Amino acid sequence: MNQQVLGLHHITAISGNAQRNYDFYTKVMGLRFVKKTVNFDDPFTYHFYYGNYDASPGTILTFFPWSGISKGKRGVGTASEIGFAVPEGSLGFWKARLEKAGIIFNNPAKKFGEEYLTALDPDGLKLELTVVKTSATDSRVPFETPEIDATKAIRGFHNTTLTLRNIKHTADVLTDIMGYRLSEQHVNRYRFVTDAVADAAVIDLVEAPGEAQGVVAGGSIHHVAFRVKDDATEMALREKIAAKGFNITPQIDRMYFHSLYFREPGGVLFEIATDNPGFTADEPLEALGTALKLPPQYEPRRAQIETALPQLIL
Template sequence: MSAITGIHHVTAISGSAKRNFDFYTRVMGLRFVKKTVNFDDPNTYHFYYGDETGSPGTILTFFPWEDIMAGRRGTHMATEIGYAVPDGSLDFWLKRFEKENIIYNKPSSKFGEVYLTFLDPDGLKIELTVPEFPDNREPWETAEIKDEHALRGFHHVTLTLDDIQPTADLLVSVFGYELKKNHTNRYRFAGPDGEKGGYIDLVEAKGEMRGHVAGGSVHHVAFRVPDEAAQEHFRKILEDRGLHITSQLDRKYFKSVYFREPGGVLFELATDTPGFTVDEPKEQLGQHLMLPPQFESQRSEIEKKLIKLD
């Protein structure tokens, strides 16, 4: 069945690789699923964080560039990443952010759900949301962050746009999403899997300054397709709509196609397969530098240039 079932992963840009690694593994308690390199710049890492196996819908990835300039939130970009957390866990996170000197806002409410906003060390805006319906996904646990507090996976991603209508039309007529809720200038869309797939929030901000994607910004948002046949089905539909979409690219852990949606945000369609255990057993995920085959012959040179994480 050809269907887009929700958010596959979100990729962002950071500065210091070491600081990024420490924050997401230690402070936020995500599993370091894969340590590899940027396909276009093998002297730079590509980090993947998620649940035990890096399940689609839990994967946050980063391109860390040590001297990257700071980005600026604005229109034509993804501006917030939302994670689902258990009911009763926000006090834990408030105390943890205080201890770690993390910038945050006091909990508030949106669409009847309580959420806590904070900034990661590079200024990436993230929200921890207690969802209306309990999220039963099994989280990754650490010595400091157990099941009752741990991040479940994506709850939503927010796109800030000058005009939401062209993007909303794409979500509804091609991706099979449906408008579920609206408050002032925020519109919440759910895919065929409902809240399980992660919501897409569109915020209309006419006349606001255009954002700049750099450090502390979302680079692209990837949506799930079950296999290559479904991916090709949607690729042809998008191409017929006049959108410039790439041919399929092999990202080793999934196959990808990329295009800019009408509001200017870079979207990806990523297959659920083969997954992150294709080159490492589940028990060893994230423990070794895994290189794409085309860079394996350069391993010694690449390893010398990459920042040590410990």
């Protein structure tokens, strides 16, 4: 089966206060609130999904908001950065917007010939807004707000970065299993791309042998999910991963996609996620994110769960 992995599917992170997380990603960053549901393992904790207008794979950033959680730490063994694609000429707008909102950010710089701006979300999660070389051909439909039109709006993911003590074995997973190739290197940053898709196709590996171990907690990335077309492709890929000696889970139904999980050699949790059935499986496109959606096993406890969850003002 050719080109099984279609770039990034989603990235899941951990935040603190749920309302603060919602306000930042919808009101400041202008992402669409795609889904309000709960953590499958902890139904008294929200699971928020943000994305583009039609909630397409490669645009979905999700959060487990745990109020009062300790602060995480970027370092080796973690996915340390999330890169979004934005239109050409928009970084001045984003700089002014972040400054007005009181968000910590750096002035624009360049990496692999692409201009980008780095910012920290309210929990300290590191974000990058990048004017991608191919931004003119990015066909993903942005979510527009009264303050952010299509000429400025985030399109979806460009890349994510893994910080590792040694990149070799992680690079082998990307190239030998997932179909990525090394495209560029600058000092200790190695850029891997897949030619299977045009967007959300980049993984950066940073080799930092002297850096301290990272801590996955508030303001950090929990796991990185790679996209496959369907269940048949996913299960074929599972066989390939298992044959390489990795301990990979059985397929798990996550309502909006089907998932496999394994930990890559550098310590980052990887997920393989299907396109099917998609985010309109339980509510229409125009109504995404407007109601609390529960996995079937938790529906009998809806009243209890709704009472326990923090109130969210949309």
